[in-house]
């Protein structure tokens with residue numbers, strides 16, 4: 055008998071029919087003899103709707119009340135899922151994050167899990183009942199309700215699987231697994247059978263929404279394999295696992311698009327020690343999450359520095375850069391929101407030359423101009439114009455033959 059932690063995303067519990075389908079799936083698992091613990095997200099777009107409401111009544115968004123509000127979405131969902139289970143004569147109990155033993159720090163809207171002590175969940179399992187746990191929430195060291203952040207339910211599931219010593223952590227969603235690229239963008243995107251934690255982390259770091267990045271970090275740290283799969287077809291999905299459990303690494307596993315960032319350029323800054331330090335310290339102090347950074351070679355003792363930031367941090371970053379720019383004697387600060395980043399990810403590129411050359415040749419042949427480049431041992435990213443992103447993803451997906459390769 056296996057103990058399974060199964061997490062259901064917003065779409066997977068989006069309406070009454072979907073909730074009944076989840077209950078039915080639990081019945082099938084229990085008939086096979088497995089024990090099931092569920093982690094549930096807020097229904098459909100409920101979290102977005104709660105955030106919209108908060109924006110309509112408040113401009114200050116006090117953290118404590120925001121978390122009280124947002125976590126209500128998951129609380130509603132767990133009660134409904136439990137009721138659907140009861141209807142099938144399956145004994146089940148719902149638990150808020152606090153009741154399930156999730157202790158967090160005090161950072162509202164983005165709390166970090168400090169410990170999970172799932173005593174009540176364990177008692178429920180031992181009594182042969184289904185525990186239904188609210189995702190993305192906990193109680194802080196100062197006894198307030200906290201929200202773990204967007205996508206936090208994936209992290210709840212992984213942390214709970216680890217704390218319970220579960221046999222499997224399954225993340226059910228509206229696609230049948232992790233794909234070679236966003237299936238909404240490329241029709242021939244293909245489901246990957248297995249992918250390493252390192253590759254999955256790189257993908258999520260550059261824009262892949264599934265699974266949430268923090269959940270992959272926690273899964274890797276504690277060696278919890280993830281199974282990303284469909285709550286619609288119930289077919290086997292993608293296993294995210296340690297690299298040594300993958301027989302042969304694909305050279306390129308995925309192409310990831312990201313249109314969530316903007317580019318800032320500080321031009322005409324003096325080329326002397328300490329200038330970059332000053333600019334980026336000031337940005338860090340404002341919590342602007344800077345990513346790709348490029349500094350041009352200097353001409354006549356001045357240079358340009360460009361970097362990317364999440365679009366929601368852009369306004370802040372511009373204020374900081376303009377203030378800093380005048381302090382260090384920069385000529386201008388400009389921003390471009392119409393950019394996108396396209397990334398090629400694959401653990402096999404460590405031992406195979408030519409992946410970068412193919413990427414640049416492919417973009418060149420499609421007449422797509424590269425504005426910035428950054429790399430890690432298993433990733434190459436290019437910043438391009440946003441209008442070119444779909445074409446870039448399509449031609450790169452073809453160039454690396456991702457719709458046909460098998461891995």
Ligand code: ADP
Nearest residue numbers: 063064227228229231232233235236238263264
């Ligand atoms: P959930 O709400 O179930 O937690 P999300 O809605 O956050 O999940 O993420 C699932 C979505 O991610 C899918 O509908 C899919 O369109 C999108 N997606 C983008 N890139 C990929 C990819 N490489 N593999 C799988 N899904 C992807």
Ligand code: ASP
Nearest residue numbers: 095101190204205206207
């Ligand atoms: N409902 C929250 C969100 O949409 C948390 C989660 O489900 O992961 O981000």
Ligand code: MG
Nearest residue numbers: 063064065228
């Ligand atoms: Mg979703």
